Amino acid sequence: MKILFVGESAVVHTVEYKGYDSFSATRYGEAFPAMGQMLRSLGHEVTHIPCHLVYREFPRTLEGLQDYDVILFSDVGSNTFLLLPDMLSTGKPVPNLLKLVCRYVEQGGGFAMIGGYMTFQGMDGKGKYKNSVLEKILPVELYYGDDRQETPEGTYLRCVPDSHPILMGIPAEMPYILGYNKLKAKSGAQVLIEEEGDAILSVWQWGKGRVVAYAPDCAAHWAPKAMTEWEYYPRLWDNMVRYLGGEKMRS
Template sequence: MKQSLSILFVGESCVVHTIEYKGYDNFAATRYNEPALIMKDVFEREGHDFTHIPCHRVHLDFPTDLSDLKKYDVILLSDVGANTMLLHPDTARFSKRTVNKLKLIKDYVNEGGGFGMIGGYMTFQGIEAKGKYKDTHIEDILPVNLLTYDDRVEIPEGVDLKINPGSHIILNGLPSDLPYILGYNRLIPKENATVLVKNDKDPIISIGEYGNGRTLAYATDCTPHWSPSAMYEWEYYSTLWDRLVKWLAKQL
């Protein structure tokens, strides 16, 4: 019987507002996208409990106490910037002290928790460096160092990834050829990092340890656009993520 993990997944949502001009006239439309539903299906398929906090609810729902954070085996941040994690409305409106969520995550990992950051336009440094995770508590715990500028590597023609299945227990039994991706955040492996997947010299999946916990840097998207359907519908995709979170939770 598979052992269930409690996963807190933060991000992978957006509100899109568009204005269309048709000659003299124009109209606006707003819609909400939640690609995290793809990952919900991935993790629940493997028997894990999945709790999702969309970007716009971080200030409302993200735990502000270490004991509450410890209720989760693994925390994953995906495409949600440091500003969203740090800038609580009470700070802006009332100059009130609020919890530093990034430091809270660092404390959580130091005391044995599992943490992963997943790539995108608003993680690591991201588009125009607006992810803003450089020189934060998150960079301290990750197995990679971040650039000081826009770290995106856009590959519209796609790049095929290869692995050595025998190089680590996470990769054991997976095919040597992985599906293609369309881009990633460029990262620099730390000295003690283990790089599981790379493109040339750039790490795509890296793991490491901090304090009593374990961390993951997954440099590409887990959902579109950098991750096409060829990747997230890949027959081994849930197996890969099951292995990654189990490793983070010290069950592998």
């Protein structure tokens, strides 16, 4: 699969106070490399666009998006796609990148939104995907406001093995996660994993394409080492991107 992975990066600015004095520091970090390495080791071609480069590198045409079999959004908010610097500086219209994603899926592309503090609704509702054009193609309904479900005690996941192509070869007992975005499955969606009525992993068809909503993060802290170093973790993601791209699962 040819995958476009968007997000999982941050510029972090800190201020330290030491009595009367203080100083600040700025650093840049990415949670993407481990995911990228894993997907590439499975034979997939992966292009990564960090959050701060979406305005410059995310395709602005349907044809550009169709160069990819699968698009993954992880921990990147809707404003990053909608408030583009050239629009703000010139006042001139620019393509609506979220509408482009919808058209991409309608015409056969695969799309997944992965949980985090800036996807779905996220921390303080700042992901802002509720009532966006992208919400209509998701197999889940988003809640208003902050939708984080922090579970520091650990939430252990279970599935029905081989009940769906994404779960082929995945055992029933899965590792724990430390949180997720609270999501409600829409009518017509297929929920593959749930927790007390919350849709953890859900899928459906939209137009000619397929869409996945994965409520936990793909990296820390919601996806701790117990999950990311699980022997079946690569299989789960391989199944997911192959399903999204319309490729037959491996037996």
